[in-house]
Amino acid sequence: MKHVLFYELAEGAVGLAQEHYPAHRERIDEFHRRGLMLLVGTFSDAPVGAMAVFTTREAAEEFMADDPFLRHGVVGAHRVREWDEVLQP
Template sequence: MLTILLYDYVPDILQRREPVRPGHLALIREYYEAGRLRLAGAIGEPIHGGLLVFTDEASAAEFVLRDPYVLNGLVTAHRIEPWHVVIGA
């Protein structure tokens, strides 16, 4: 079982994320390299949210508390859910 973190973003995310995006991507890289994060990316066209797949719930919850997108008001809501994978790598 994995854990997903779903973000809803502010409508003007593409404009507002630029100052904090390097920190957000660095945090993603940190969790990925530590083996705690499997996948991450934006949702929608235009982008309206994000999806991150973690190895456990604690990692997802900790990530939210550290994420520059959350700390700077770019995330309007988030959910952490267990993901019961049926098939996949």
């Protein structure tokens, strides 16, 4: 079972996103290096939203706990959903 984090940009937060992106990207890189984040990216209608796939719910919650985008109001709505990957290696 994987866990998918969905982010939606807060209204009017494009400037905030640009300001806090470097720290947010550092956090992404850290979780990827640790093997906790498997995939991440924005949707084609960005900057409306993004998603990331984590190995566990705990990893997703740890990521969110100190994500600059959440701490500084870049993200409006967010949620984590369990995902039962069918084509597992």
